[in-house]
Amino acid sequence: MVTARVDCDVHPAVPHLSALFPFLPQRWVDYCVESGVEGFEPASYPPGMPLSARPEARREGVPAASDPDVVRAHVLDGGGAAHAVLNCLYAVQALHNPDFSAAMAAAVNDWQTAAWLAVDTRFRASIVVSPHDPRGAADEIARVAADPRFVQVLLLASSQTPLGQRAHWPVYAAAEAVGLPVAIHPGVAGPTR
Secondary structure, rough: OOOEEEEEEEEEOOOOOOHHHHHOOOHHHHHHHHHHOOOOOOOOOOOOOOOOOOOHHHHHHOOOOOOHHHHHHHHHOOOOOEEEEEEOOOHHHHHHHHHHHHHHHHHHHHHHHHHHOOOOOOOEEEEEEEOHHHHHHHHHHHOOOOOOOOEEEEEEOOOOOOOOOOOHHHHHHHHHHHHOOOOOOOOOOOOOO
């Protein structure tokens, strides 16, 4: 029997909100620019912590995990993992406007495809969904799951509605329909700042 090591919790960082602009509808790009929105980095896991960034990355102000080559070198090539599952914790779940939250989740999924999955066949990704519109989240799961490099649906443990409530059932049904597990990651799907 051949076994392979999989790092199932790699956190790719969106380097800047503008990295998502090619994947967002123009109305949301305009909203971000006109409103001065700078980004949605999770406050619960600061990128400058010694365990989450290289010293030179902290000096440059760029999260180390925003560079697929750095992650590939440390996790796949240097760490011996055959695959790395990406869990992008960009705080789109904390956005209370369900349309904006859903658009940002879709943009994160498309960004992961272009910026990460396209650069190394060993990367896999989690589908990011908005908890504010479970039926819309189900549609996003069906859309993204067509790409077999997405291997699970990502939910955050601390949501506004407990994950066992029937409001979340459309998400679970959609994941089941496409044969994907639901991963529950520590995090807050509400205001973090």
